[in-house]
Amino acid sequence: MSVRVHVSRDAAALALGAEETAAALLRAAAAAGESIELVRTGSRGMVWLEPLVEVTVGNERIGYGPVQAHEVEALVREGLLKGGAHPKRLGVVDKLPYLASQQRLTFSRVGLIDPLDVDQYQQHEGYAGLTRALSLSGADIVKQVTDSGLRGRGGAAFPTGIKWKTVLDQQAEQKYIVCNADEGDSGTFSDRMLMEGDPFCLIEGMTIAGLAVGATQGYIYLRVEYPHAEIALRAAIATARQRGMLGRNVLGSGRSFELDVRMGAGAYICGEETSLLESLEGKRAEVRFRPPLPAIKGLFGRPTVINNVITFASLPIILARGAEFYRDYGMGRSRGTLPFQLAGNIRHGGLVERAFGLTLRELLYDYGGGSASGRPIRAVQVGGPLGAYVPESQFDTPLDYEAFTGIGALVGHGGIVAFDDTVDMARMARYAMEFCAAESCGKCTPCRIGSTRGVEVIDRIIAGQQREANLALLTDLCDTMQYGSLCGLGGMTPFPVVSAMKHFPEDFSRKG
């Protein structure tokens, strides 16, 4: 009987050598006369252990990691295929504290199954949500989503059920479901991991959305920086079509839903929903004025549900297990779980899905193990390049949308980037403005001009020219950008800048 061995083909694992490790395993097993069945999975999200090799022994999966290709031969010789002892042996992967303490609802299958095997997907509760949705009316599906308390996971945290209700209530010949998979925020990779590690979950979630609001066509707008996700999505969509899970007769229900992938082209602004819609229409991705809302006039002027990958991917379990099940996780008005992403200068970087309410400190130290450099963590940027820098004194803030708003920060898409005490926060503030200048769509003046002026003002502050006057000017400029910009890019670039000035003033007064 052959031994089943799992190696991830998630982009982060590949970037650390998983492909070479997988090839070496096949060679070493053949040389040793052992028969193995190599299963390529998504990543468990413990990036510091990649390439992670998991060997099935009995009913358990024993992990070894990180395993580079050149180490494989010796490992196999020393009994890796029997789960034997070795300094790289981690034990039963499911029981590792990093994983065992998580609450994986959305990511329940990622890292476990072959992402492109729809039978395995179904054996692990896949399509249970859609099956239930097919027995409900559109209004009842929307009610389930509303009752679950799910809020948009892209960052804005708008109640998903309310958005859907608006689309449901529109009379139109054609409505659309659009998935915002333009995950451009630095420090975030949960969308990518989900699309690569469990693409059917996203497909099922979008299909449920289509049934709920009466839309028959969906688009996944995927950033071009994610070639591995593109391959996974296109393959999964082809299988779903072939197996009758997409197309004119979804699961034999007579209902229709089609899905296509469209590639972005390296514009951060396309994460903003109206500019994404412009881009899907084949135009320059300039932000639209609102109203009208996309729910009323969205893609090609039609009512459109536009949500983030994780929002859609949370739906199958909400429908399968019920709104109450999901709502019971979390705190306050932040219900359910969020897949947090630990990134930057952190020892144990990766993905941690937990209910809202744990603190930043727990994530950084209990999961993250502190900085990778071993130096003190001085600042943490939460929620991407438009998120505030949080100082150590605020690490005990619970991860909850309202609690973070209360300290002038945001949870956003759950990306957490740690910096040690070598960071220069004036330079990070400058970078925030520089990034905004590079990525501004150019439609509104506060963002287009303000960001460039912001870089110049911070340069003068760093150089020590009329510091007091320039700091006052920068504060004023941030105010103009925050309240005068058309969308979140110009409107939120002040968050990292102002928080850097507020919490780390000493970095703005160094001798030039």
Place this chain on the structure above:
Amino acid sequence: MAEIDTAWLTAVDRIVAAHADQPGALLPILHAVQKELGFIPPEVVGRIAEGLNLSRADVHGVISFYHYFRTHRPGKHVVQLCRAEACQAWQGQATEAHAKQCLGVDYHGTTADGDFTLEAVYCLGNCAAGPSAMIDDKLYGRVTPERLEQLLAQHRRQS
């Protein structure tokens, strides 16, 4: 030159015809053109515009809006280095500086021997194992200056 232009236009006509009936076809067409030709030659803009019943200005405006689309032929290998916060937090700037020094070009530049084009990218989604780089379609993590040098040498040998 004239012969190359003809080959380009033949390719563009085929691509436009294959995509023209889908709504919002311009981006998929530009992707397909860049994939096949390596870049979007200014000479084909008019032809794309004609095929979609748009003005040349419309098409040019879209090409120039998106960082990914290029209007010049790139080097044999495209090296994208992540400049975003998570990579900066883990010494990405040292890798950036080293790349510029090794290759003797700044961002958007192509080396004199035509082997490499250097590009900045804002996040490759590999933020727990930075600094990150993508060379052609392959992603690399923990790209220290030394590792970058090895990777460049490997690719130079290939080309």
